[in-house]
Amino acid sequence: MKRGKGFLAIFLLVTILFSSVACSKPPETKSGTATAQGFGGPVTVTVTVTDGVLADVVVEAPAETAGIGTIAVEKLPEKMLEAKSVDVDAISGATSTSKAILAAAAEAYANAMGDQAVAQIKMAPGTYTNEVWAFSPNIKMEVSVTVSEDEILAIEVGKNGETEPILQNALDLFIPRILENQSIAVDAITGATGSSNGIRLGVMLALEQALEAAGSDPAAISAFQRPLPKESGKTVTLDYDVVVIGMGGSGSAAAMRAAETQAAAGQEVSVLAIEKAGKYGGTSAVTSEMMAINPPRFMADNNYEVREIQLGVFERPLEDTRTDKSVYVVVDEMKSAWLEYTEGDAKEEMIDIMMNHSGVTLDWLVYEHGFVFGKPQLGVEPSATYFCVYQYNDSFMDNKHIIITYFDTLYQHFTQLGGEYMLETEAYELLYDKETNTVTGVKARGADGTEYIINARAVILATGGFCGNGEMTSELLSDQYYPLKGKWNMVGMTQNDGKMIASALDIGAGTYNIGMAPIVHIGGSRVLLYDFETYTVEIDGETRTVALNDVPMIMAISGNVMAVNEYGERFAAETGLGFLEPWKGGPEFYAIWSDDQIQKVKEEGFDTVTVGAFINQGGVPTGYPIKELDEVIEAAMEKGICYKADTLEELAEELGIDVDNFLQTVENYNRYCAEGVDADFGKAADFLVPIKDGPYYAFVGAPYAYSTCGGLDVNTQFQVLRLDGQTPINGLYACGTDCLGVLFSEKKPYVTYGGAAQGWAYTSGKLAGEWAVKNMLE
Ligand SMILES: Cc1cc2nc3c(=O)[nH]c(=O)nc-3n(C[C@H](O)[C@H](O)[C@H](O)COP(=O)(O)OP(=O)(O)OC[C@H]3O[C@@H](n4cnc5c(N)ncnc54)[C@H](O)[C@@H]3O)c2cc1C
Structure with a gap:
């Protein structure tokens, strides 16, 4: 080895000496930089050309999606340098980021070569339609x-599967911005990022096609990709009595009730609600049901009758088993079950609030603000024993387009009373007077860069928790009972990033169960595949869908393999990974497959398929051989959602998990399989399939989180408490998910109390708004 190194050193030295003698003229180096809009944000490419040859390509793309866009960021520079050209093919599966990199690289290259002006825009006029x-x-x-020779004239969205009110925000706000600025580099609408980025991609493809149809240089697309400068330097000071941060369920209830309480006291209403998204509603506008206990008016109006049939994924006929038919719920029974479940960790006085005020809150929403709910039905265990869950529009699924209209009505009522609101305005810091322990307002920033100093006598935090902030979930979630720290996959609003919770913590706010598991019902693959076209097959005379993109998801949450957490340990019966139990593995877990199991899927198909009604692209039939499995595995490996190794030790090392723990877990699991008894988690014997010979595969699974659950500590007036758990921070209130932890325990999940999050959002919001004003009036 030593001799080899010495030889290499001498060789290099000779080469360097030789080249420095031979090239008397210093190399001519030029560089150029350009920016284009990627999938998540701006993508900047710097190219260096030495003696006319492409010598270096650096891509900076901080906002691209990990495991998708980042693959293009890593691979495209290599491809360009290999080809000595910036004109290479996009990376499949990361088309949007690739295209931004390719466009920026083309412009950067032109800049480096002194050809500042990108090709003249000339498109073939017409309408170009794409599916994205x-x-x-x-x-x-x-x-x-629709484009003219040099302009985008119109953008229309046709068939789609987006959540209706969220798409509407993108249609109302994002499309006009593209048209007005003739740029696809305008910011996505917060709260509608997925739909905005879909539209952006569709426009980008259309522009490319129009340029190509006119025989133009594709680099000309960069004329439509210039990010807009943010207007700044403007500061506006505002004064209100109450400012509510976040206009989801809890914030909207808080703002409305604060306005009503001021008006009822004969005062001029001085309530401002601010929201960082392009529309109010937050996560609350895409939910299904709220929990409420015995709404008096609603009960009487409905003759105390409950719903006969439960619809949706849990469809089952329900019997009305109440012994006391004069109420929906026997409060004492429900309360003591709740206290038992939370092992004394929840605040009893806050459970009382849920028991005593959620019913009148539902009545308030229905009779004063036009919300529509169906009769109550049983919730998910253990609240399943109680008729306490109310579906919006009397439907589990057919309600997403409706909920937003309830918010529209609520805000009509709010503004009629004199309340005001500002959208696309993000609060980022509390104004705090340490001397008097008083919050005096908040600093916020508008989408156009305007700074706001909002002075207020009461600030109500209603920001939906901090699950969108990986740093905060890594720092604040607890590993004491389950490995919860890390960045969670979100199906909830990623904009709920905890900035204001962090600001409250900075001024000394206390927390309550902040370390508990986020709200999660379903699990799946860490990242979804989009590489394969879905096709259909005839099986026993039935047409069945084969969505190969779903295969990694099926494999990540299969009940009949072994799954481990980041410590190399099992954490649940794997049959629960698709629903209710995936959170126990923390933000990421690994389903382990041995070669015989893989071969079986190829030759005979899956025994079970656990994607069902949840996030999937159509699933695959059981017992149908997946001949393309090798290709799917390759695509999954490219995306970082599958790992492969010849030995179990190597697999553990690749995953970065403790090798000894992992080997021990496999040994135990195989023993359970041989004995037919899962001594750790009681998984049914049919699902105990042993891990045999390699190569081995790990499919990366993840719980899909709605939001965090634990948060700030509050008292019964929803005042945020200091670290001592006693002293309120004057003028600071919290509601909704920002303080949902007071009802629960770090030892148990929220998940078994479905509906409580939404019920708490409205109930706590309504009371927080009321108390903020009442305390001010004193
Ligand atoms: C798909 C889905 C389905 C669900 N279904 C149910 C269900 O059926 N039943 C149930 O009980 N729960 C359900 N949940 C959970 C429940 O919806 C939430 O826990 C609840 O809506 C939270 O209400 P909130 O007001 O606290 O937060 P949100 O409704 O999310 O509102 C928070 C708002 O604050 C804004 N915001 C955040 N930070 C700032 C800032 N710094 N400045 C300004 N604005 C800010 C956000 O943009 C957002 O609009 C579901 C969640 C999801 C994602």
Whole structure:
């Protein structure tokens, strides 16, 4: 080895000496930089050309999606340097980021070569229609774009699977911005990022096609990709009595009630609500049901009758087993079950609030603000014993388009009373007077860069928790009972990033169960595949869908393999990974497959398929051989959602998990399989399939989180408490998910109390708004 190194050193020295003698003229180096809009944000490319040859390509793309866009960021520079050209093919599966990199690289190269002006725009006028993946993982969005020779004239969205009110925000706000600025580099609409980015991709493809049809240089697309400068330097000071941060369920209830309480006291209403998204509603506008206990008016109006049939994924006929038919719920029974479940960790007085005020809150929403709910039905265990869950519009699924209209009505009522609101305005810091322990307002920033100093006598935090902030979930979630620290996959609003919770912590706010598991019902693959076209097959005379993109998801949450957490340990019966139990593995877990199991899927198909009604692109039939499995595995490996190794030790090392723990887990699991008894988690014997010979594969699974659950500590007036758990921070209130932890325990998940999050959002919001004003009036 030593001799080899010495030889290499001498060789290099000779080469360097030789080249420095031979090239008397210093190399001519030029560089150029350009920016284009990627999938998540701006993508900047710097190219260096030495003696006319492409010598270096550096891509900076901080906002691209890990495991998708980042693959293009890593691979395209290598491809360009290999080809000595910036004109290379996009990376499949990361088309949007690739295209931005390719466009920016083309312009950067032109800049480096002194050809500042990119090719003249000349498009073939017409309408170009493309189908693109936007937010929906199941249905592509159809985007039609009409162009003239040099202008985008119109953008229309056709068939799609987006959540209706969220798409509407993108249609109302994002499309006009593209047209007005003739740029696809305008910011995505917060709260509608997936739909905005889908539209952006559709327009980008159309522009490319129009340029190509006119025989133009594709680099000309960069004329439509210039990010807009943010207006700044403007500071506006505002004064209100109450400012509510976040206009989801809890914030909207808080703002409305604060306005009502001021008006009822004969005061001029001085309530401002601010929201960082392009529309109010937050996560609350895409939910299904709220929990409420015995709403008096609603009960009487409905003759105390409960719903007969439960619809949706849990469909089952329900019997009305109440012994006391004069109420929906026997409060004492429900309360003591709740206290038992939370092992004394929840605040009893806050459970009382849920028991005593959620009913009148539902009545308030229905009778004063036009919300529509169906009769109550049983919730998910253990609240399943109680008729306490109310579906919006009396439907589990057919309600997403409706909920936003309830918010529209609520805000009509709010503004009629004199309340005001500002959208696309993000609060980022509390104004705090340490001397008097008083919050005096908040600093916020508008989408156009305007700074706001909002002075207020009460600030109500209603920001939906901090699950969108990987740093905060890594720092604040607890590993004491389950490995919860890390960045969680979100199906909830990623904009709920905890900035204001962090600001409250900075001024000394206390927390309550902040370390508990986020709200999660379903699990799946860490990242979805979009590489394969879905096709259909005839099986026993039935037409069945084969969505190969779903295969890594099926494999990540299969009940009949072994799954481990980051410590190399099992954490649940794997049959629960698709629903209710995936959170126990923390933000990421690994389903382990041995070669015989892989071969079986190829030759005979899956025994079970656990994607069902949840996030999937159509699933695959059981017992149908997946002949393309090798290709799927390759695509999954490219995306970082599958790892492969010849030995179990190597697999553990690749995953970065403790090798000894992992080997021990496999040994135990195989023993359970041989004995037919899962001594750790009681998984049914049918699902105990042993891990045999390699190569081995690990499919990366993840729980899909709605939001965090634990948060700030509050008292019964929803005042945020200091670290001592006693002293309120004057003028600071919290509601909704920002303080949902007071009802639960770090030892148990929220998940078994479905509906409570939404019920708490409205109930706590309504009371926080009321107390903020009442305390001010004193
Ligand atoms: C798909 C899905 C389905 C669900 N279904 C149910 C269900 O059926 N039943 C149930 O009980 N729960 C359900 N949940 C959970 C429940 O919806 C939430 O826990 C609840 O809506 C939270 O209400 P909130 O007001 O606290 O937060 P949100 O409704 O999310 O509102 C928070 C708002 O604050 C804004 N915001 C955040 N930070 C700032 C800032 N710094 N400045 C300004 N604005 C800011 C956000 O943009 C957002 O609009 C579901 C969640 C999801 C994602």
